[in-house]
Amino acid sequence: MLKQAWDLQLTDHQRSLLVLAKLNQQAASLTPDQQWRLRYLNAWEAMYESDYARSEKLFQDIIQHSGNPRLADRASSMLLSQYGLTRRYTEAFELADHLATRLPQITDAQVRFSLLLNLSQAMGSAGQIDLAVHYAHMAMAAVPVDGHMCYPVSELVDVLFNGHRLQPNSPELQQALAACPAASEPVYHTDLMLMLADLCAHDGEPREALALLDRLQSSVEANGYVPSKLSALGDRAWALAELGENDAARQAALAVVAQARSGDFGEFLKEPYEVLYRIEKKQGHAAAALDYHEKFAALDKAYLDDIHARALAYEAVQQHVLAQKLDTEKLSEQNTGLLAQQKLDAKTAEANRLYLVLLLMALGFAVVLMLRLKHSQLRFKRLSHLDGLTSIYNRQHFMDEAGRLLHQLERRKGMACLAIIDLDHFKRINDSHGHAMGDEVLCRVVGACKQHLRIVDLFGRLGGEEFGILLVDCSREQGIAIAERMRATIEATAVELDGVVVAVSTSVGLAFTDTDGHDLRNLCTAADAALYGAKRGGRNRVMAGAEDLAAV
Numbered sequence: 001m002l003k004q005a006w007d008l009q010l011t012d013h014q015r016s017l018l019v020l021a022k023l024n025q026q027a028a029s030l031t032p033d034q035q036w037r038l039r040y041l042n043a044w045e046a047m048y049e050s051d052y053a054r055s056e057k058l059f060q061d062i063i064q065h066s067g068n069p070r071l072a073d074r075a076s077s078m079l080l081s082q083y084g085l086t087r088r089y090t091e092a093f094e095l096a097d098h099l100a101t102r103l104p105q106i107t108d109a110q111v112r113f114s115l116l117l118n119l120s121q122a123m124g125s126a127g128q129i130d131l132a133v134h135y136a137h138m139a140m141a142a143v144p145v146d147g148h149m150c151y152p153v154s155e156l157v158d159v160l161f162n163g164h165r166l167q168p169n170s171p172e173l174q175q176a177l178a179a180c181p182a183a184s185e186p187v188y189h190t191d192l193m194l195m196l197a198d199l200c201a202h203d204g205e206p207r208e209a210l211a212l213l214d215r216l217q218s219s220v221e222a223n224g225y226v227p228s229k230l231s232a233l234g235d236r237a238w239a240l241a242e243l244g245e246n247d248a249a250r251q252a253a254l255a256v257v258a259q260a261r262s263g264d265f266g267e268f269l270k271e272p273y274e275v276l277y278r279i280e281k282k283q284g285h286a287a288a289a290l291d292y293h294e295k296f297a298a299l300d301k302a303y304l305d306d307i308h309a310r311a312l313a314y315e316a317v318q319q320h321v322l323a324q325k326l327d328t329e330k331l332s333e334q335n336t337g338l339l340a341q342q343k344l345d346a347k348t349a350e351a352n353r354l355y356l357v358l359l360l361m362a363l364g365f366a367v368v369l370m371l372r373l374k375h376s377q378l379r380f381k382r383l384s385h386l387d388g389l390t391s392i393y394n395r396q397h398f399m400d401e402a403g404r405l406l407h408q409l410e411r412r413k414g415m416a417c418l419a420i421i422d423l424d425h426f427k428r429i430n431d432s433h434g435h436a437m438g439d440e441v442l443c444r445v446v447g448a449c450k451q452h453l454r455i456v457d458l459f460g461r462l463g464g465e466e467f468g469i470l471l472v473d474c475s476r477e478q479g480i481a482i483a484e485r486m487r488a489t490i491e492a493t494a495v496e497l498d499g500v501v502v503a504v505s506t507s508v509g510l511a512f513t514d515t516d517g518h519d520l521r522n523l524c525t526a527a528d529a530a531l532y533g534a535k536r537g538g539r540n541r542v543m544a545g546a547e548d549l550a551a552v
């Protein structure tokens with residue numbers, strides 16, 4: 001039934017009204033989608049009946065709430081047409097602009113077709129005849145499979161008519177009449193014929209115009225389309241007046257005045273008032289003529305104002321659209337700029353982070369390098385202080401450290417004992433068992449001595465098989481005892497290498513700060529002398545300073 005009502009709208013309007021009435025009775029039982037389609041049919045009908053307030057409300061409801069893009073586009077398209085009819089040009093051109101922008105996205109053939117038609121109509125209203133003709137041609141090329149060429153050709157003819165570019169013999173008019181036969185498209189056919197009648201009436205062919213109007217009368221009544229009725233009556237009045245049939249012309253003109261409701265149909269009144277003015281003037285009714293002339297003049301002015309208003313509204317909307325476009329472009333430029341700046345900032349931050357990481361890595365690397373360098377330096381320094389074979393202090397370092405310690409001891413009046421240890425007949429060991437055995441003996445002797453030394457004592461190899469020991473904070477007795485223990489340990493140590501065992505003994509010479517002073521050189525001389533005494537005394541013994549020497 002919905003489809004039936006739809007199909008009958010322009011072919012059999014009376015029947016479509018009956019179907020529509022039935023549908024409205026059953027509205028509650030329809031699905032939501034069907035209800036929206038019914039609302040569209042009601043809106044269309046309200047518009048057809050010139051109840052524009054109701055149709056606009058319904059169309060807006062469909063556009064905003066139906067959730068059906070196809071139906072919404074269709075409603076927008078109809079609303080565009082209505083805005084034009086009701087002279088709401090600003091809204092019309094705004095909507096036209098919006099719909100023209102949407103055009104590429106509208107793929108539904110029916111909706112696209114109807115939209116092109118209404119865009120043509122809107123541009124025609126704006127006085128943009130070339131643009132309107134262009135849209136009409138687009139519509140002609142976009143007729144849907146089940147559509148009709150009648151509508152776009154009629155639109156084209158309408159545009160040309162309103163743009164004063166149509167003649168009674170214009171091919172477009174003939175094409176339209178052929179495309180809209182009375183049998184299948186009564187409303188369009190009638191309107192086209194009325195256009196032809198109008199052209200004839202105003203082009204010096206009033207009889208042809210009247211003949212056409214007579215032929216059309218029944219269909220005009222059947223269609224029930226108010227603008228057609230008023231147009232037919234107006235043309236009749238004009239044609240009759242042209243023929244000098246003043247009474248009939250007056251009657252027809254007054255019928256238009258009676259039927260045209262104020263406001264919406266003002267445009268249909270202008271010509272009847274002009275006819276009435278001319279007749280009254282011709283008949284010498286000055287007051288009536290003046291009255292009609294005033295009305296005609298007011299309507300003519302309103303008509304011209306209307307044309308002006310349309311052009312202004314169109315211009316305003318174009319400017320507004322242009323301003324919006326520029327704003328959008330500016331915003332887009334700003335956004336692009338901001339995005340570029342953000343990207344740059346991000347890159348800079350990233351680069352900074354990278355530099356920081358590189359810097360930290362370089363710093364870390366440098367620190368590691370410095371630590372390793374320092375470690376190596378310390379190691380080399382430490383190695384330079386040590387004897388290569390026994391790893392105790394070498395002579396140089398021993399002498400330096402001993403001098404420094406003795407100096408400290410002297411200042412705090414501390415005591416120390418210097419022991420010089422020399423292996424006995426070491427040459428024989430080398431000679432008899434080789435240097436490797438000699439080296440082994442040297443290392444074992446060092447190990448044996450260490451057993452009796454404290455951490456504060458200073459131990460160094462003075463050269464060959466001779467060692468020096470500075471016993472810090474050590475009394476004479478303690479020094480002698482330590483030296484004796486070391487000697488005994490060395491004597492008790494049998495050195496074994498490759499199955500060969502050798503015995504070793506040492507001679508020790510002692511010197512003491514309490515008797516020899518804190519000067520290293522004096523101490524060394526005294527200890528050397530004591531050592532010499534120990535050697536002379538038979539070796540393998542400890543000799544402690546002057547008293548022992550005296551004994552020797």
Ligand SMILES: Nc1nc2c(ncn2[C@@H]2O[C@H](COP(=O)(O)OP(=O)(O)OP(=O)(O)O)[C@@H](O)[C@H]2O)c(=O)[nH]1
Pocket residue numbers: 389422423424425426427428430434435436437438439442463464465535
């Ligand atoms: N294996 C070895 N022998 C060394 C080293 N330094 C010195 N000598 C040897 O030590 C020996 C010292 O001999 P001498 O000075 O004659 O003394 P000695 O044989 O111990 O005799 P007295 O001291 O008189 O008991 C020499 O044969 C040197 O070659 C060393 O580092 N390793």
